[in-house]
Amino acid sequence: MRLIFALLLAFFVTPLSAQTALPPAPYADRQIADPALERKAKALMETIRCLTCQSQSIADSGASMAGDMRSQIRERIMAGEQPEAIRSWLIARYGDWVSYEPTxxxxxxxxxxxxxxxxxxxxxxxxxxxxxxxxx
Missing domain, CATH: 1.20.5 (Single alpha-helices involved in coiled-coils or other helix-helix interfaces)
Structure with a gap:
């Protein structure tokens, strides 16, 4: 009986321990202070497909991967990079499929x-x- 209980406990506890303990990306859900830069970032995020959800843009998705991508886009925009350069980088990294805009x-x-x-x-x-x- 103890063996069965131990196996059941291990079976249900293992998925809980598999959850990530990483903190969310810094700009995943935090906006840029400059409204003009935030508009640029938001416009770009609406044209990038979530790799996890696949039917949503990263602007609408709640997936952690989408949060990481939103954070990267905001950080690159704040560093002065142009949205098209960021789009090109994302396409080079993830393929043409990541962009909603046809090539x-x-x-x-x-x-x-x-x-x-x-x-x-x-x-x-x-x-x-x-x-x-x-x-x-």
């Missing part, structure tokens, strides 16, 4: 062109069908 890389051109080509093909088919009906 125009040459490898993606077929994806951008496909809807236009399909629309053109559909219009040509529709035009041909209308001409066939007028003849009949």
């Amino acid at each position: 125009a890389a040459p490898i993606l051109w077929p994806l951008w062109a496909a809807p236009v080509l399909l629309l053109g093909l559909g219009l040509m088919l529709l035009r041909g069908r209308i001409k066939q009906r007028k003849r009949a």
